[in-house]
Amino acid sequence: MILSFIRSKHFWLIIGVVAAGLFILIGGIIYIQASNDQISDQISTYNDVAVVPDEPGVKLPVIKLPETKNFRNATMIGLIYYNGKVYTQTDTEIAPERAKDLLGEKLGTAKGNIEGWDTQDENDIEFASTIHKADVYTVNGYDKDFRIMTLAEQNGMVSPAFYERLNDIFVRDGGDFFGRFNIKGNVVGARYQSYSEWNNSMDQYHPIKDMDLINTLVDQLYHANLLSREIVGDALGDFRNDDKYRRLIIQLSDGTEVNLKIIRNGYINYGFAEVYFIIDSEMFWKLWQVMQPI
Structure with a gap:
Protein backbone atom coordinates (compact mmCIF):
# COMPACT_ATOMS: atom_id res chain seq x y z
CA MET A 1 0.00 0.00 0.00
CA ILE A 2 2.81 2.40 0.88
CA LEU A 3 4.59 1.61 -2.37
CA SER A 4 1.40 2.27 -4.31
CA PHE A 5 0.95 5.63 -2.57
CA ILE A 6 4.55 6.68 -3.39
CA ARG A 7 3.88 5.88 -7.03
CA SER A 8 0.63 7.92 -7.02
CA LYS A 9 0.18 11.47 -8.34
CA HIS A 10 -0.97 12.65 -4.88
CA PHE A 11 2.37 11.75 -3.30
CA TRP A 12 4.41 13.70 -5.84
CA LEU A 13 2.02 16.64 -5.61
CA ILE A 14 2.59 16.80 -1.85
CA ILE A 15 6.37 16.53 -2.36
CA GLY A 16 6.24 19.38 -4.87
CA VAL A 17 4.32 21.65 -2.50
CA VAL A 18 6.71 20.94 0.39
CA ALA A 19 9.77 21.52 -1.83
CA ALA A 20 8.35 24.82 -3.09
CA GLY A 21 7.69 25.94 0.48
CA LEU A 22 11.23 25.08 1.54
CA PHE A 23 12.64 26.93 -1.47
CA ILE A 24 10.68 30.08 -0.57
CA LEU A 25 11.68 29.82 3.12
CA ILE A 26 15.39 29.38 2.36
CA GLY A 27 15.29 32.14 -0.23
CA GLY A 28 13.69 34.47 2.31
CA ILE A 29 16.35 33.68 4.91
CA ILE A 30 19.12 34.33 2.37
CA TYR A 31 17.48 37.61 1.33
CA ILE A 32 17.13 38.78 4.95
CA GLN A 33 20.76 37.89 5.70
CA ALA A 34 21.96 39.71 2.59
CA SER A 35 19.93 42.76 3.59
CA ASN A 36 21.48 42.74 7.06
CA ASP A 37 24.97 42.42 5.61
CA GLN A 38 24.41 45.43 3.36
CA ILE A 39 22.57 47.73 5.76
CA SER A 40 25.71 49.56 6.88
CA ASP A 41 26.35 50.55 3.26
CA GLN A 42 22.90 52.01 2.65
CA ILE A 43 22.75 55.79 2.44
CA SER A 44 19.66 57.54 1.20
CA THR A 45 19.07 61.27 0.95
CA TYR A 46 16.15 63.48 1.78
CA ASN A 47 16.36 67.10 0.63
CA ASP A 48 20.10 66.56 0.10
CA VAL A 49 20.61 65.55 3.75
CA ALA A 50 22.01 62.10 4.52
CA VAL A 51 19.65 59.71 6.30
CA VAL A 52 20.98 56.40 7.61
CA PRO A 53 19.58 53.51 9.64
CA ASP A 54 20.77 52.88 13.17
CA GLU A 55 24.18 51.25 13.21
CA PRO A 56 25.91 49.27 15.97
CA GLY A 57 28.89 51.64 16.03
CA VAL A 58 32.15 52.66 14.43
CA LYS A 59 35.68 51.63 15.37
CA LEU A 60 38.01 54.61 15.04
CA PRO A 61 41.25 53.13 13.69
CA VAL A 62 44.42 53.10 15.75
CA ILE A 63 47.13 55.63 14.97
CA LYS A 64 50.61 54.14 15.26
CA LEU A 65 54.01 55.73 15.21
CA PRO A 66 55.49 54.84 11.81
CA GLU A 67 58.56 52.67 11.45
CA THR A 68 60.66 55.35 9.78
CA LYS A 69 63.21 57.97 10.73
CA ASN A 70 61.69 60.39 8.25
CA ARG A 165 43.11 60.46 21.68
CA LEU A 166 40.23 59.88 19.30
CA ASN A 167 41.70 56.75 17.75
CA ASP A 168 41.65 53.05 18.68
CA ILE A 169 38.23 53.50 20.32
CA PHE A 170 34.73 52.17 19.59
CA VAL A 171 31.83 54.63 19.49
CA ARG A 172 28.23 53.44 19.31
CA ASP A 173 26.62 56.85 18.93
CA GLY A 174 27.39 60.54 19.21
CA GLY A 175 27.21 60.37 23.00
CA ASP A 176 30.18 58.01 23.13
CA PHE A 177 32.14 60.64 21.22
CA PHE A 178 30.89 64.07 22.31
CA GLY A 179 30.28 63.01 25.90
CA ARG A 180 34.05 63.29 26.39
CA PHE A 181 33.93 67.03 25.59
CA ASN A 182 31.56 68.03 28.44
CA ILE A 183 29.46 70.07 26.00
CA LYS A 184 25.95 69.33 27.26
CA GLY A 185 24.79 71.89 29.83
CA ASN A 186 27.93 74.02 29.42
CA VAL A 187 27.27 76.01 26.22
CA VAL A 188 27.68 79.77 26.68
CA GLY A 189 27.95 80.94 23.07
CA ALA A 190 28.37 80.01 19.43
CA ARG A 191 29.73 81.57 16.25
CA TYR A 192 30.62 80.47 12.75
CA GLN A 193 32.84 81.11 9.75
CA SER A 194 32.54 80.46 6.05
CA TYR A 195 35.07 78.18 4.41
CA SER A 196 37.07 81.12 3.00
CA GLU A 197 37.16 82.90 6.35
CA TRP A 198 38.45 79.78 8.08
CA ASN A 199 40.79 78.62 5.32
CA ASN A 200 42.44 82.05 5.07
CA SER A 201 42.80 82.33 8.88
CA MET A 202 40.65 85.45 8.89
CA ASP A 203 39.77 86.82 12.32
CA GLN A 204 36.16 87.21 11.25
CA TYR A 205 33.30 85.43 13.02
CA HIS A 206 29.51 85.62 12.93
CA PRO A 207 27.65 85.12 16.23
CA ILE A 208 24.67 82.79 16.60
CA LYS A 209 22.21 84.27 19.09
CA ASP A 210 19.73 81.38 19.15
CA MET A 211 21.06 79.31 22.04
CA ASP A 212 18.01 77.04 21.97
CA LEU A 213 19.05 76.01 18.47
CA ILE A 214 22.63 75.28 19.58
CA ASN A 215 21.54 73.32 22.65
CA THR A 216 19.14 71.30 20.48
CA LEU A 217 22.05 70.60 18.15
CA VAL A 218 24.13 69.37 21.10
CA ASP A 219 21.30 67.09 22.24
CA GLN A 220 21.05 65.62 18.76
CA LEU A 221 24.81 65.19 18.48
CA TYR A 222 24.71 63.04 21.62
CA HIS A 223 22.25 60.71 19.85
CA ALA A 224 23.61 61.07 16.33
CA ASN A 225 24.00 58.20 13.90
CA LEU A 226 27.55 57.46 12.81
CA LEU A 227 29.21 56.75 9.50
CA SER A 228 32.87 55.93 9.06
CA ARG A 229 34.89 57.94 6.57
CA GLU A 230 35.31 54.75 4.54
CA ILE A 231 31.55 54.33 4.13
CA VAL A 232 30.92 58.01 3.36
CA GLY A 233 33.55 57.86 0.63
CA ASP A 234 32.67 59.94 -2.40
CA ALA A 235 29.26 60.95 -1.03
CA LEU A 236 30.82 64.10 0.42
CA GLY A 237 31.99 65.34 -2.97
CA ASP A 238 34.04 68.52 -3.17
CA PHE A 239 32.70 70.37 -0.14
CA ARG A 240 35.67 72.68 0.51
CA ASN A 241 34.01 75.87 -0.65
CA ASP A 242 31.72 78.61 0.67
CA ASP A 243 28.61 76.95 -0.74
CA LYS A 244 28.97 73.67 1.16
CA TYR A 245 31.16 74.25 4.22
CA ARG A 246 30.82 76.10 7.53
CA ARG A 247 32.95 76.11 10.65
CA LEU A 248 30.85 76.14 13.84
CA ILE A 249 32.56 77.13 17.10
CA ILE A 250 30.72 76.17 20.29
CA GLN A 251 31.98 78.08 23.34
CA LEU A 252 31.84 76.32 26.72
CA SER A 253 31.79 77.71 30.25
CA ASP A 254 35.31 76.44 31.05
CA GLY A 255 36.78 78.49 28.21
CA THR A 256 37.19 75.68 25.68
CA GLU A 257 35.91 76.22 22.14
CA VAL A 258 34.87 73.14 20.16
CA ASN A 259 35.17 73.56 16.36
CA LEU A 260 32.87 71.47 14.16
CA LYS A 261 32.87 71.06 10.39
CA ILE A 262 29.33 71.47 9.04
CA ILE A 263 28.95 70.06 5.52
CA ARG A 264 25.90 71.04 3.48
CA ASN A 265 24.82 67.54 2.47
CA GLY A 266 24.11 66.69 6.09
CA TYR A 267 27.38 65.59 7.67
CA ILE A 268 29.14 66.89 10.77
CA ASN A 269 32.78 66.09 11.53
CA TYR A 270 35.33 66.94 14.21
CA GLY A 271 39.10 67.23 13.87
CA PHE A 272 40.91 64.21 12.45
CA ALA A 273 38.30 61.72 13.68
CA GLU A 274 37.47 59.08 11.06
CA VAL A 275 33.72 59.38 11.65
CA TYR A 276 30.83 61.57 10.49
CA PHE A 277 27.71 62.40 12.49
CA ILE A 278 24.17 62.46 11.06
CA ILE A 279 21.44 64.42 12.89
CA ASP A 280 17.77 65.04 12.14
CA SER A 281 17.43 66.56 8.65
CA GLU A 282 14.99 69.28 9.74
CA MET A 283 17.31 70.31 12.55
CA PHE A 284 20.29 70.33 10.21
CA TRP A 285 18.60 72.70 7.77
CA LYS A 286 17.55 75.06 10.55
CA LEU A 287 21.20 75.28 11.57
CA TRP A 288 22.37 75.66 7.98
CA GLN A 289 19.97 78.53 7.30
CA VAL A 290 21.29 80.40 10.33
CA MET A 291 24.89 80.05 9.13
CA GLN A 292 24.54 81.87 5.83
CA PRO A 293 27.53 83.90 4.51
CA ILE A 294 27.42 87.59 5.38
Missing part, protein backbone atom coordinates in the same frame (compact mmCIF):
# COMPACT_ATOMS: atom_id res chain seq x y z
CA PHE A 71 58.39 60.78 10.06
CA ARG A 72 58.39 64.57 9.83
CA ASN A 73 58.31 64.25 6.06
CA ALA A 74 55.29 61.93 6.27
CA THR A 75 52.85 64.15 8.19
CA MET A 76 52.30 67.63 9.52
CA ILE A 77 49.97 66.49 12.31
CA GLY A 78 51.12 67.47 15.78
CA LEU A 79 51.15 64.46 18.08
CA ILE A 80 52.39 63.21 21.42
CA TYR A 81 52.99 59.59 22.39
CA TYR A 82 51.82 59.06 25.99
CA ASN A 83 50.96 55.97 28.02
CA GLY A 84 51.10 53.70 24.99
CA LYS A 85 48.70 55.84 22.93
CA VAL A 86 48.95 58.55 20.28
CA TYR A 87 47.34 61.92 21.03
CA THR A 88 46.89 64.28 18.08
CA GLN A 89 46.31 68.01 17.77
CA THR A 90 42.65 68.94 18.01
CA ASP A 91 39.91 71.26 16.85
CA THR A 92 39.31 72.45 20.41
CA GLU A 93 41.05 75.62 21.53
CA ILE A 94 41.27 77.85 24.58
CA ALA A 95 42.27 81.45 25.07
CA PRO A 96 45.66 81.87 26.82
CA GLU A 97 44.09 83.80 29.72
CA ARG A 98 41.79 80.85 30.49
CA ALA A 99 44.31 78.06 29.96
CA LYS A 100 45.82 78.01 33.45
CA ASP A 101 42.35 77.37 34.93
CA LEU A 102 42.41 73.96 33.25
CA LEU A 103 46.05 73.15 33.92
CA GLY A 104 46.24 69.92 35.88
CA GLU A 105 49.01 67.57 37.00
CA LYS A 106 52.28 67.61 35.08
CA LEU A 107 52.77 64.29 33.30
CA GLY A 108 56.12 64.85 31.62
CA THR A 109 57.76 66.77 28.80
CA ALA A 110 57.19 66.31 25.07
CA LYS A 111 60.60 65.53 23.58
CA GLY A 112 60.31 66.66 19.98
CA ASN A 113 62.29 63.56 18.97
CA ILE A 114 59.81 61.54 16.95
CA GLU A 115 62.25 61.00 14.07
CA GLY A 116 64.49 58.67 16.00
CA TRP A 117 62.05 56.96 18.31
CA ASP A 118 62.37 53.55 16.65
CA THR A 119 66.09 53.38 17.39
CA GLN A 120 65.62 53.96 21.13
CA ASP A 121 64.57 51.62 23.90
CA GLU A 122 60.95 51.44 25.03
CA ASN A 123 61.39 53.86 27.93
CA ASP A 124 62.50 56.64 25.58
CA ILE A 125 59.34 56.37 23.47
CA GLU A 126 57.17 57.93 26.22
CA PHE A 127 56.44 61.60 25.33
CA ALA A 128 58.02 61.29 21.91
CA SER A 129 56.41 64.01 19.81
CA THR A 130 56.35 65.92 16.55
CA ILE A 131 56.04 69.20 18.45
CA HIS A 132 58.83 71.17 20.09
CA LYS A 133 59.74 70.44 23.69
CA ALA A 134 56.91 71.42 26.02
CA ASP A 135 55.56 70.36 29.40
CA VAL A 136 52.55 68.04 29.21
CA TYR A 137 49.67 68.20 31.71
CA THR A 138 46.33 66.63 32.48
CA VAL A 139 43.30 68.85 31.83
CA ASN A 140 41.07 69.65 34.79
CA GLY A 141 37.60 68.24 34.24
CA TYR A 142 38.63 65.82 31.47
CA ASP A 143 39.80 62.21 31.38
CA LYS A 144 43.52 62.06 30.62
CA ASP A 145 42.81 58.97 28.51
CA PHE A 146 41.01 61.39 26.17
CA ARG A 147 42.67 64.80 26.46
CA ILE A 148 46.02 66.20 27.60
CA MET A 149 47.53 69.65 27.07
CA THR A 150 50.79 71.51 26.70
CA LEU A 151 51.53 74.98 27.99
CA ALA A 152 54.54 76.90 26.78
CA GLU A 153 55.54 80.32 28.12
CA GLN A 154 58.06 82.58 26.42
CA ASN A 155 58.64 86.30 26.90
CA GLY A 156 55.45 86.53 28.91
CA MET A 157 53.40 84.90 26.14
CA VAL A 158 51.37 81.79 27.03
CA SER A 159 50.70 79.22 24.28
CA PRO A 160 48.28 76.42 25.29
CA ALA A 161 47.38 73.46 23.07
CA PHE A 162 45.18 70.39 23.53
CA TYR A 163 45.96 66.88 22.26
CA GLU A 164 43.28 64.21 22.12
Whole structure:
Protein backbone atom coordinates (compact mmCIF):
# COMPACT_ATOMS: atom_id res chain seq x y z
CA MET A 1 0.00 0.00 0.00
CA ILE A 2 2.81 2.40 0.88
CA LEU A 3 4.59 1.61 -2.37
CA SER A 4 1.40 2.27 -4.31
CA PHE A 5 0.95 5.63 -2.57
CA ILE A 6 4.55 6.68 -3.39
CA ARG A 7 3.88 5.88 -7.03
CA SER A 8 0.63 7.92 -7.02
CA LYS A 9 0.18 11.47 -8.34
CA HIS A 10 -0.97 12.65 -4.88
CA PHE A 11 2.37 11.75 -3.30
CA TRP A 12 4.41 13.70 -5.84
CA LEU A 13 2.02 16.64 -5.61
CA ILE A 14 2.59 16.80 -1.85
CA ILE A 15 6.37 16.53 -2.36
CA GLY A 16 6.24 19.38 -4.87
CA VAL A 17 4.32 21.65 -2.50
CA VAL A 18 6.71 20.94 0.39
CA ALA A 19 9.77 21.52 -1.83
CA ALA A 20 8.35 24.82 -3.09
CA GLY A 21 7.69 25.94 0.48
CA LEU A 22 11.23 25.08 1.54
CA PHE A 23 12.64 26.93 -1.47
CA ILE A 24 10.68 30.08 -0.57
CA LEU A 25 11.68 29.82 3.12
CA ILE A 26 15.39 29.38 2.36
CA GLY A 27 15.29 32.14 -0.23
CA GLY A 28 13.69 34.47 2.31
CA ILE A 29 16.35 33.68 4.91
CA ILE A 30 19.12 34.33 2.37
CA TYR A 31 17.48 37.61 1.33
CA ILE A 32 17.13 38.78 4.95
CA GLN A 33 20.76 37.89 5.70
CA ALA A 34 21.96 39.71 2.59
CA SER A 35 19.93 42.76 3.59
CA ASN A 36 21.48 42.74 7.06
CA ASP A 37 24.97 42.42 5.61
CA GLN A 38 24.41 45.43 3.36
CA ILE A 39 22.57 47.73 5.76
CA SER A 40 25.71 49.56 6.88
CA ASP A 41 26.35 50.55 3.26
CA GLN A 42 22.90 52.01 2.65
CA ILE A 43 22.75 55.79 2.44
CA SER A 44 19.66 57.54 1.20
CA THR A 45 19.07 61.27 0.95
CA TYR A 46 16.15 63.48 1.78
CA ASN A 47 16.36 67.10 0.63
CA ASP A 48 20.10 66.56 0.10
CA VAL A 49 20.61 65.55 3.75
CA ALA A 50 22.01 62.10 4.52
CA VAL A 51 19.65 59.71 6.30
CA VAL A 52 20.98 56.40 7.61
CA PRO A 53 19.58 53.51 9.64
CA ASP A 54 20.77 52.88 13.17
CA GLU A 55 24.18 51.25 13.21
CA PRO A 56 25.91 49.27 15.97
CA GLY A 57 28.89 51.64 16.03
CA VAL A 58 32.15 52.66 14.43
CA LYS A 59 35.68 51.63 15.37
CA LEU A 60 38.01 54.61 15.04
CA PRO A 61 41.25 53.13 13.69
CA VAL A 62 44.42 53.10 15.75
CA ILE A 63 47.13 55.63 14.97
CA LYS A 64 50.61 54.14 15.26
CA LEU A 65 54.01 55.73 15.21
CA PRO A 66 55.49 54.84 11.81
CA GLU A 67 58.56 52.67 11.45
CA THR A 68 60.66 55.35 9.78
CA LYS A 69 63.21 57.97 10.73
CA ASN A 70 61.69 60.39 8.25
CA PHE A 71 58.39 60.78 10.06
CA ARG A 72 58.39 64.57 9.83
CA ASN A 73 58.31 64.25 6.06
CA ALA A 74 55.29 61.93 6.27
CA THR A 75 52.85 64.15 8.19
CA MET A 76 52.30 67.63 9.52
CA ILE A 77 49.97 66.49 12.31
CA GLY A 78 51.12 67.47 15.78
CA LEU A 79 51.15 64.46 18.08
CA ILE A 80 52.39 63.21 21.42
CA TYR A 81 52.99 59.59 22.39
CA TYR A 82 51.82 59.06 25.99
CA ASN A 83 50.96 55.97 28.02
CA GLY A 84 51.10 53.70 24.99
CA LYS A 85 48.70 55.84 22.93
CA VAL A 86 48.95 58.55 20.28
CA TYR A 87 47.34 61.92 21.03
CA THR A 88 46.89 64.28 18.08
CA GLN A 89 46.31 68.01 17.77
CA THR A 90 42.65 68.94 18.01
CA ASP A 91 39.91 71.26 16.85
CA THR A 92 39.31 72.45 20.41
CA GLU A 93 41.05 75.62 21.53
CA ILE A 94 41.27 77.85 24.58
CA ALA A 95 42.27 81.45 25.07
CA PRO A 96 45.66 81.87 26.82
CA GLU A 97 44.09 83.80 29.72
CA ARG A 98 41.79 80.85 30.49
CA ALA A 99 44.31 78.06 29.96
CA LYS A 100 45.82 78.01 33.45
CA ASP A 101 42.35 77.37 34.93
CA LEU A 102 42.41 73.96 33.25
CA LEU A 103 46.05 73.15 33.92
CA GLY A 104 46.24 69.92 35.88
CA GLU A 105 49.01 67.57 37.00
CA LYS A 106 52.28 67.61 35.08
CA LEU A 107 52.77 64.29 33.30
CA GLY A 108 56.12 64.85 31.62
CA THR A 109 57.76 66.77 28.80
CA ALA A 110 57.19 66.31 25.07
CA LYS A 111 60.60 65.53 23.58
CA GLY A 112 60.31 66.66 19.98
CA ASN A 113 62.29 63.56 18.97
CA ILE A 114 59.81 61.54 16.95
CA GLU A 115 62.25 61.00 14.07
CA GLY A 116 64.49 58.67 16.00
CA TRP A 117 62.05 56.96 18.31
CA ASP A 118 62.37 53.55 16.65
CA THR A 119 66.09 53.38 17.39
CA GLN A 120 65.62 53.96 21.13
CA ASP A 121 64.57 51.62 23.90
CA GLU A 122 60.95 51.44 25.03
CA ASN A 123 61.39 53.86 27.93
CA ASP A 124 62.50 56.64 25.58
CA ILE A 125 59.34 56.37 23.47
CA GLU A 126 57.17 57.93 26.22
CA PHE A 127 56.44 61.60 25.33
CA ALA A 128 58.02 61.29 21.91
CA SER A 129 56.41 64.01 19.81
CA THR A 130 56.35 65.92 16.55
CA ILE A 131 56.04 69.20 18.45
CA HIS A 132 58.83 71.17 20.09
CA LYS A 133 59.74 70.44 23.69
CA ALA A 134 56.91 71.42 26.02
CA ASP A 135 55.56 70.36 29.40
CA VAL A 136 52.55 68.04 29.21
CA TYR A 137 49.67 68.20 31.71
CA THR A 138 46.33 66.63 32.48
CA VAL A 139 43.30 68.85 31.83
CA ASN A 140 41.07 69.65 34.79
CA GLY A 141 37.60 68.24 34.24
CA TYR A 142 38.63 65.82 31.47
CA ASP A 143 39.80 62.21 31.38
CA LYS A 144 43.52 62.06 30.62
CA ASP A 145 42.81 58.97 28.51
CA PHE A 146 41.01 61.39 26.17
CA ARG A 147 42.67 64.80 26.46
CA ILE A 148 46.02 66.20 27.60
CA MET A 149 47.53 69.65 27.07
CA THR A 150 50.79 71.51 26.70
CA LEU A 151 51.53 74.98 27.99
CA ALA A 152 54.54 76.90 26.78
CA GLU A 153 55.54 80.32 28.12
CA GLN A 154 58.06 82.58 26.42
CA ASN A 155 58.64 86.30 26.90
CA GLY A 156 55.45 86.53 28.91
CA MET A 157 53.40 84.90 26.14
CA VAL A 158 51.37 81.79 27.03
CA SER A 159 50.70 79.22 24.28
CA PRO A 160 48.28 76.42 25.29
CA ALA A 161 47.38 73.46 23.07
CA PHE A 162 45.18 70.39 23.53
CA TYR A 163 45.96 66.88 22.26
CA GLU A 164 43.28 64.21 22.12
CA ARG A 165 43.11 60.46 21.68
CA LEU A 166 40.23 59.88 19.30
CA ASN A 167 41.70 56.75 17.75
CA ASP A 168 41.65 53.05 18.68
CA ILE A 169 38.23 53.50 20.32
CA PHE A 170 34.73 52.17 19.59
CA VAL A 171 31.83 54.63 19.49
CA ARG A 172 28.23 53.44 19.31
CA ASP A 173 26.62 56.85 18.93
CA GLY A 174 27.39 60.54 19.21
CA GLY A 175 27.21 60.37 23.00
CA ASP A 176 30.18 58.01 23.13
CA PHE A 177 32.14 60.64 21.22
CA PHE A 178 30.89 64.07 22.31
CA GLY A 179 30.28 63.01 25.90
CA ARG A 180 34.05 63.29 26.39
CA PHE A 181 33.93 67.03 25.59
CA ASN A 182 31.56 68.03 28.44
CA ILE A 183 29.46 70.07 26.00
CA LYS A 184 25.95 69.33 27.26
CA GLY A 185 24.79 71.89 29.83
CA ASN A 186 27.93 74.02 29.42
CA VAL A 187 27.27 76.01 26.22
CA VAL A 188 27.68 79.77 26.68
CA GLY A 189 27.95 80.94 23.07
CA ALA A 190 28.37 80.01 19.43
CA ARG A 191 29.73 81.57 16.25
CA TYR A 192 30.62 80.47 12.75
CA GLN A 193 32.84 81.11 9.75
CA SER A 194 32.54 80.46 6.05
CA TYR A 195 35.07 78.18 4.41
CA SER A 196 37.07 81.12 3.00
CA GLU A 197 37.16 82.90 6.35
CA TRP A 198 38.45 79.78 8.08
CA ASN A 199 40.79 78.62 5.32
CA ASN A 200 42.44 82.05 5.07
CA SER A 201 42.80 82.33 8.88
CA MET A 202 40.65 85.45 8.89
CA ASP A 203 39.77 86.82 12.32
CA GLN A 204 36.16 87.21 11.25
CA TYR A 205 33.30 85.43 13.02
CA HIS A 206 29.51 85.62 12.93
CA PRO A 207 27.65 85.12 16.23
CA ILE A 208 24.67 82.79 16.60
CA LYS A 209 22.21 84.27 19.09
CA ASP A 210 19.73 81.38 19.15
CA MET A 211 21.06 79.31 22.04
CA ASP A 212 18.01 77.04 21.97
CA LEU A 213 19.05 76.01 18.47
CA ILE A 214 22.63 75.28 19.58
CA ASN A 215 21.54 73.32 22.65
CA THR A 216 19.14 71.30 20.48
CA LEU A 217 22.05 70.60 18.15
CA VAL A 218 24.13 69.37 21.10
CA ASP A 219 21.30 67.09 22.24
CA GLN A 220 21.05 65.62 18.76
CA LEU A 221 24.81 65.19 18.48
CA TYR A 222 24.71 63.04 21.62
CA HIS A 223 22.25 60.71 19.85
CA ALA A 224 23.61 61.07 16.33
CA ASN A 225 24.00 58.20 13.90
CA LEU A 226 27.55 57.46 12.81
CA LEU A 227 29.21 56.75 9.50
CA SER A 228 32.87 55.93 9.06
CA ARG A 229 34.89 57.94 6.57
CA GLU A 230 35.31 54.75 4.54
CA ILE A 231 31.55 54.33 4.13
CA VAL A 232 30.92 58.01 3.36
CA GLY A 233 33.55 57.86 0.63
CA ASP A 234 32.67 59.94 -2.40
CA ALA A 235 29.26 60.95 -1.03
CA LEU A 236 30.82 64.10 0.42
CA GLY A 237 31.99 65.34 -2.97
CA ASP A 238 34.04 68.52 -3.17
CA PHE A 239 32.70 70.37 -0.14
CA ARG A 240 35.67 72.68 0.51
CA ASN A 241 34.01 75.87 -0.65
CA ASP A 242 31.72 78.61 0.67
CA ASP A 243 28.61 76.95 -0.74
CA LYS A 244 28.97 73.67 1.16
CA TYR A 245 31.16 74.25 4.22
CA ARG A 246 30.82 76.10 7.53
CA ARG A 247 32.95 76.11 10.65
CA LEU A 248 30.85 76.14 13.84
CA ILE A 249 32.56 77.13 17.10
CA ILE A 250 30.72 76.17 20.29
CA GLN A 251 31.98 78.08 23.34
CA LEU A 252 31.84 76.32 26.72
CA SER A 253 31.79 77.71 30.25
CA ASP A 254 35.31 76.44 31.05
CA GLY A 255 36.78 78.49 28.21
CA THR A 256 37.19 75.68 25.68
CA GLU A 257 35.91 76.22 22.14
CA VAL A 258 34.87 73.14 20.16
CA ASN A 259 35.17 73.56 16.36
CA LEU A 260 32.87 71.47 14.16
CA LYS A 261 32.87 71.06 10.39
CA ILE A 262 29.33 71.47 9.04
CA ILE A 263 28.95 70.06 5.52
CA ARG A 264 25.90 71.04 3.48
CA ASN A 265 24.82 67.54 2.47
CA GLY A 266 24.11 66.69 6.09
CA TYR A 267 27.38 65.59 7.67
CA ILE A 268 29.14 66.89 10.77
CA ASN A 269 32.78 66.09 11.53
CA TYR A 270 35.33 66.94 14.21
CA GLY A 271 39.10 67.23 13.87
CA PHE A 272 40.91 64.21 12.45
CA ALA A 273 38.30 61.72 13.68
CA GLU A 274 37.47 59.08 11.06
CA VAL A 275 33.72 59.38 11.65
CA TYR A 276 30.83 61.57 10.49
CA PHE A 277 27.71 62.40 12.49
CA ILE A 278 24.17 62.46 11.06
CA ILE A 279 21.44 64.42 12.89
CA ASP A 280 17.77 65.04 12.14
CA SER A 281 17.43 66.56 8.65
CA GLU A 282 14.99 69.28 9.74
CA MET A 283 17.31 70.31 12.55
CA PHE A 284 20.29 70.33 10.21
CA TRP A 285 18.60 72.70 7.77
CA LYS A 286 17.55 75.06 10.55
CA LEU A 287 21.20 75.28 11.57
CA TRP A 288 22.37 75.66 7.98
CA GLN A 289 19.97 78.53 7.30
CA VAL A 290 21.29 80.40 10.33
CA MET A 291 24.89 80.05 9.13
CA GLN A 292 24.54 81.87 5.83
CA PRO A 293 27.53 83.90 4.51
CA ILE A 294 27.42 87.59 5.38
